[in-house]
Amino acid sequence: MKKKKTNKKRLFFDGPDTRLSYLDFGGEGATLLALHGHMNEGRFAEGLAEHIQEACHMFALDQRGHGESGRPSSYENDRYVEDAIALLDHLNIEKAIILGHSLGGAVAYRLAARFPDRVLALIIEDVGAVIHSDLSFALDWPYRAPTKEALIEGIGRLGPAHAYSMRQYEDGWGLPFNVGDILRSQRELNGDYWKEWTASTVPALLIYGTTSRVLSSEHAQEMVSKRPNTELVSIEAGHAVHFDNPECYREEIVNFMSNLGFIKEWQI
Numbered sequence: 001m002k003k004k005k006t007n008k009k010r011l012f013f014d015g016p017d018t019r020l021s022y023l024d025f026g027g028e029g030a031t032l033l034a035l036h037g038h039m040n041e042g043r044f045a046e047g048l049a050e051h052i053q054e055a056c057h058m059f060a061l062d063q064r065g066h067g068e069s070g071r072p073s074s075y076e077n078d079r080y081v082e083d084a085i086a087l088l089d090h091l092n093i094e095k096a097i098i099l100g101h102s103l104g105g106a107v108a109y110r111l112a113a114r115f116p117d118r119v120l121a122l123i124i125e126d127v128g129a130v131i132h133s134d135l136s137f138a139l140d141w142p143y144r145a146p147t148k149e150a151l152i153e154g155i156g157r158l159g160p161a162h163a164y165s166m167r168q169y170e171d172g173w174g175l176p177f178n179v180g181d182i183l184r185s186q187r188e189l190n191g192d193y194w195k196e197w198t199a200s201t202v203p204a205l206l207i208y209g210t211t212s213r214v215l216s217s218e219h220a221q222e223m224v225s226k227r228p229n230t231e232l233v234s235i236e237a238g239h240a241v242h243f244d245n246p247e248c249y250r251e252e253i254v255n256f257m258s259n260l261g262f263i264k265e266w267q268i
Helices: 042-052 077-090 103-114 136-140 148-165 179-189 217-226 246-259
Strands: 009-014 019-027 030-035 056-062 096-101 119-125 167-169 172-174 204-209 230-235
Touching (some): 009 077, 019 042, 019 077, 042 096, 056 077, 103 179, 119 246, 148 172, 217 230, 230 246
Parallel strands (some): 096 119, 119 204, 204 230
Antiparallel strands (some): 009 019
């Protein structure tokens, strides 16, 4: 599929309890809603959008407390699900393919469990049915830095992965989220979601990064064995597969969507 620039638009709407922002990448065909992980934003899906816009109309939500969306009082996981449904309602979209990374993946499969009639298919990137993560390492990151380069260096190993979302504020360079909010959100997310993972039967693609520190190969295989209509692909990458190995990531998503008929042969 040919890559070309999207006609990306930054838009806003009033969510259930906070103002939310989203990106409309344009495109044709079935709707694909992308949900990012903690400490990220909707722009994480931009590379994918450039490749599939002839097959899908793609949207990416800045989830609560991230990017250009507001900071709410609650980070309960159900609120994230309700935000995604509110966006679909705002766009008058009955059904969509839901793609999610990490936090976004849990939101995606929990959305499918609660609202199965709103989901065409699931694409889940590197998150398990049992989640126990600790993001307290981010407390050591600088809140502001004098330059973008200094902020990348201050974050360390993960600096390059966050570089695209860094912003210049009045008091220096920073990231579009509050670390304290993220720690609260992760504590709310940690738990056992086997019931939600196995509640829906729509076609699902589970993407596992072979060097991920979040999802193990054994757990990924167990997820596929317990849920029908689910395909597992392993990609040489860490937790952020879309960043570490974008070509394979896009290829596997295109293959999955092609097999379901969302991408026609002439579009590839």
